[in-house]
Amino acid sequence: MKAVKSILLVGVGGQGTILVSKVLTAGLMRAGYDVKMSEVHGMAQRGGSVTTQVRYGDKVYSPLIGKGMADILVAFEKMEALRWIEYLKPDGIVVVNNYEIPSLPIAIGKEEYPQGIMEALKSNFKTIEIDAAKEASEIGNIKTQNIVLLGALVKAFQLTEIDWIEVMKENIPAKMIDINIKAFNRGMEL
Amino acid sequence: MSGNEAIARGAYEAGDTVAAAYPGTPSTEILEHMIEYKDCIYSEWAPNEKVATEVAIGASIGGARSLAAMKHVGVNVAADPIFTYAYQGVNGGFVLVTADDPSMHSSQNEQDNRYYAKFAKIAMIEPSDSQECKDFMKEAYRISEEYDTPVLFRVTTRICHSKSIVELGEREEVGFKPYVKNISKYVNVPANAKLAHPRLEKRLEMLEEYSNNSPLNRIEYNSKKIGIISSGVTYQYAKEVFGNDASYLKIGFSYPLPMKLIKEFSENVEELYVIEELEPYMEEQIKASGINCIGKEVIPRIYELNPEIISNAILGKIFETKKLDINPVPRPPVLCPGCPHRGFFYTMSKKKNRVVTGDIGCYTLGASQPLAALDTCICMGAGLSAGMGISKVFEASGRKGKVFGVVGDSTFFHSGITGAIDIVYNKGNMVPVILDNRITGMTGHQDNPGTGKTLMGEPTTEIDIVEMLKVIGYKTVKVVDPCDLKAMEATVKEAEEATEPYAIVTKRPCVLIKGLPKPKTKCIVNREKCKKCKMCLKVGCPAVFFKDGKSYIEQSMCVGCEVCLQVCKFDAIERVGE
Numbered sequence: 001m002k003a004v005k006s007i008l009l010v011g012v013g014g015q016g017t018i019l020v021s022k023v024l025t026a027g028l029m030r031a032g033y034d035v036k037m038s039e040v041h042g043m044a045q046r047g048g049s050v051t052t053q054v055r056y057g058d059k060v061y062s063p064l065i066g067k068g069m070a071d072i073l074v075a076f077e078k079m080e081a082l083r084w085i086e087y088l089k090p091d092g093i094v095v096v097n098n099y100e101i102p103s104l105p106i107a108i109g110k111e112e113y114p115q116g117i118m119e120a121l122k123s124n125f126k127t128i129e130i131d132a133a134k135e136a137s138e139i140g141n142i143k144t145q146n147i148v149l150l151g152a153l154v155k156a157f158q159l160t161e162i163d164w165i166e167v168m169k170e171n172i173p174a175k176m177i178d179i180n181i182k183a184f185n186r187g188m189e190l
Numbered sequence: 191m192s193g194n195e196a197i198a199r200g201a202y203e204a205g206d207t208v209a210a211a212y213p214g215t216p217s218t219e220i221l222e223h224m225i226e227y228k229d230c231i232y233s234e235w236a237p238n239e240k241v242a243t244e245v246a247i248g249a250s251i252g253g254a255r256s257l258a259a260m261k262h263v264g265v266n267v268a269a270d271p272i273f274t275y276a277y278q279g280v281n282g283g284f285v286l287v288t289a290d291d292p293s294m295h296s297s298q299n300e301q302d303n304r305y306y307a308k309f310a311k312i313a314m315i316e317p318s319d320s321q322e323c324k325d326f327m328k329e330a331y332r333i334s335e336e337y338d339t340p341v342l343f344r345v346t347t348r349i350c351h352s353k354s355i356v357e358l359g360e361r362e363e364v365g366f367k368p369y370v371k372n373i374s375k376y377v378n379v380p381a382n383a384k385l386a387h388p389r390l391e392k393r394l395e396m397l398e399e400y401s402n403n404s405p406l407n408r409i410e411y412n413s414k415k416i417g418i419i420s421s422g423v424t425y426q427y428a429k430e431v432f433g434n435d436a437s438y439l440k441i442g443f444s445y446p447l448p449m450k451l452i453k454e455f456s457e458n459v460e461e462l463y464v465i466e467e468l469e470p471y472m473e474e475q476i477k478a479s480g481i482n483c484i485g486k487e488v489i490p491r492i493y494e495l496n497p498e499i500i501s502n503a504i505l506g507k508i509f510e511t512k513k514l515d516i517n518p519v520p521r522p523p524v525l526c527p528g529c530p531h532r533g534f535f536y537t538m539s540k541k542k543n544r545v546v547t548g549d550i551g552c553y554t555l556g557a558s559q560p561l562a563a564l565d566t567c568i569c570m571g572a573g574l575s576a577g578m579g580i581s582k583v584f585e586a587s588g589r590k591g592k593v594f595g596v597v598g599d600s601t602f603f604h605s606g607i608t609g610a611i612d613i614v615y616n617k618g619n620m621v622p623v624i625l626d627n628r629i630t631g632m633t634g635h636q637d638n639p640g641t642g643k644t645l646m647g648e649p650t651t652e653i654d655i656v657e658m659l660k661v662i663g664y665k666t667v668k669v670v671d672p673c674d675l676k677a678m679e680a681t682v683k684e685a686e687e688a689t690e691p692y693a694i695v696t697k698r699p700c701v702l703i704k705g706l707p708k709p710k711t712k713c714i715v716n717r718e719k720c721k722k723c724k725m726c727l728k729v730g731c732p733a734v735f736f737k738d739g740k741s742y743i744e745q746s747m748c749v750g751c752e753v754c755l756q757v758c759k760f761d762a763i764e765r766v767g768e
Contacts, residue, residue, distance in 0.1 A: 013523070025353060035354065035355065036352055036353065037354075039351050040295045040347065040351060047526065048522060048523035060354075061427070062423075062427045063352035064352075064496045064497070065496065079521070083518040086512075088512075090510050103519050104730065104732065105519050105520060105559070107732065107734070107735035111519045114517065114519065115516075117516060125512070
């Protein structure tokens with residue numbers, strides 16, 4: 001019996017975290033796992049902090065995890081990694097996009113974007129730093145940052161036996177698929 | 191499948207032919223998925239939850255299996271017909287889906303709607319995952335018809351928005367039951383209602399008998415040291431924590447509760463826990479029947495639960511975590527770049543003594559910093575009617591100035607109309623402002639009576655808000671583009687000075703509507719002209735922020751609405767891309 005694994009994806013509304021969770025869920029299902037995915041809609045999506053959770057194994061009960069339960073935290077934005085870090089197991093992995101989106105209190109000058117996040121993550125957890133904005137820009141579309149991160153996650157979590165290209169083809173519109181495959185492969189190389 | 195998708199599928203497989211709803215997180219996707227079955231199910235977005243429920247009840251009386259779906263607070267709106275339909279009983283099966291929102295991810299409160307079943311005396315079903323959402327829907331219709339009762343199908347955010355594997359079945363073609371005129375059953379004059387009430391009580395006794403034998407309520411005996419009674423997603427959390435180290439009484443049919451089964455279970459386990467999210471709905475009834483159990487002594491009664499909380503509460507087992515010394519800055523939701531509401535709220539924010547009453551929608555975000563231009567948000571429609579009450583008090587207490595009440599276009603049709611009527615009829619010293627962005631925004635873009643399209647995808651009469659306001663009696667109904675700040679300010683001033691009923695309709699489509707022409711221009715800061723006055727930051731646009739000591743506009747986010755451009759006194763924000 002394989003133990004249930006928990007993936008926590010965090011980001012900011014509009015970054016495409018939900019699409020990544022969708023692809024991830026579809027791929028894990030294809031590999032024969034029992035999968036549960038949980039997401040939050042509505043007001044939270046209007047530029048707020050967005051989280052989705054994907055859990056998989058032979059038999060998954062809870063769709064939801066609490067603090068100290070995630071095996072891997074994938075942060076699409078640096079400060080979001082900080083916000084959700086307590087949900088990660090002490091020996092868990094962080095995949096973090098070295099990308100800053102100032103939240104409103106920062107944008108209007110009331111607060112400062114916290115410094116030293118990457119260093120703090122690295123000194124406490126196994127941390128994989130990805131510059132997804134740079135990678136995505138290089139392949140030609142900054143909006144594919146999310147799929148670069150999916151590639152990095154697949155590599156970090158050794159889920160490479162699944163045919164992700166096929167899964168993406170089923171879940172991403174045809175006109176966007178080529179660039180997203182490039183983004184995925186780029187993420188896998190990092 | 192998500193729970194919502196599975197509920198729609200379950201209704202389809204059960205032979206449902208009519209579905210009505212008003213959008214509301216976390217319930218919205220139920221009807222959005224229902225249109226996948228539009229060949230055999232008629233679906234509609236109703237103007238509000240009461241109308242949706244009445245449409246579905248009418249369909250049930252007419253002989254169809256029918257469904258109404260809404261978020262938890264929507265049931266408050268729909269409560270009136272539900273309580274009486276409970277007395278009457280059904281013809282075709284009738285299921286009311288309530289989607290509760292523990293933790294208030296997208297709601298104004300976290301009321302526990304399980305009490306509605308007990309209060310209205312109707313059967314209640316609670317699925318614990320997507321498969322059960324689908325399967326239990328079929329049982330819901332069966333129970334509804336067999337026991338002549340409406341069924342409350344209660345789910346929560348984590349059921350609605352969690353995806354898990356579902357095995358599909360075939361649609362059962364139940365067709366329509368014959369419609370037979372039955373005045374004693376369906377006309378609730380007191381004489382008929384008096385006869386209906388004892389029937390209802392008798393039905394509840396029969397339903398309790400069913401509950402004790404229902405396949406939806408089952409005992410799983412493992413280790414008998416700990417026994418757990420739970421329902422809904424909480425059952426899954428409990429299984430996650432205790433696995434085979436506890437026995438379970440899993441409740442899927444939760445009103446009336448299976449008291450005999452509960453008693454039997456309690457006698458076979460050493461220590462009995464009732465684990466439920468929010469209120470002690472089951473615990474109260476179990477304790478009242480003299481059975482000892484532990485519940486809210488250890489389990490929190492606020493916010494949603496998860497395995498970690500349950501583990502900590504019952505086993506004292508805390509999952510190890512590492513906390514970093516750095517604190518994240520909050521990231522509240524904000525109005526999108528280019529949001530048409532921004533121009534209105536910015537205008538209102540310029541004078542701090544202006545009172546703006548609001549309610550539920552994207553425009554609730556007008557309350558957030560730096561705009562902070564909303565005084566109240568209670569419930570759908572209260573933007574106008576609560577403003578009316580405040581205006582009456584201000585008149586009496588001598589506080590100067592008119593109250594501005596805001597509702598969105600969809601909320602105007604939902605329950606803003608009645609408030610708009612009250613203002614004219616009872617001479618309120620206030621101005622209704624309809625923020626018409628041509629769509630139901632916050633719930634993810636559903637059509638409404640003002641968009642000219644139905645849920646089934648057909649073109650229809652576009653109901654004209656301006657004409658409606660005129661007919662109600664507003665002498666002036668000013669239509670204004672809220673992103674034109676000069677016009678917006680002038681309109682607000684004119685409204686403040688008006689002596690006769692005056693209404694404002696701000697009209698500009700939500701920038702997220704698909705198929706709208708892409709903006710041709712964007713705004714950019716001329717860094718040499720920028721005087722660092724930070725005026726542009728006061729519009730609260732996520733695309734505008736301070737970078738390296740001066741204002742900066744993130745080009746990937748800007749949609750060229752030019753609200754910031756109009757605010758800048760030094761012409762440092764320029765239009766580019768023409």
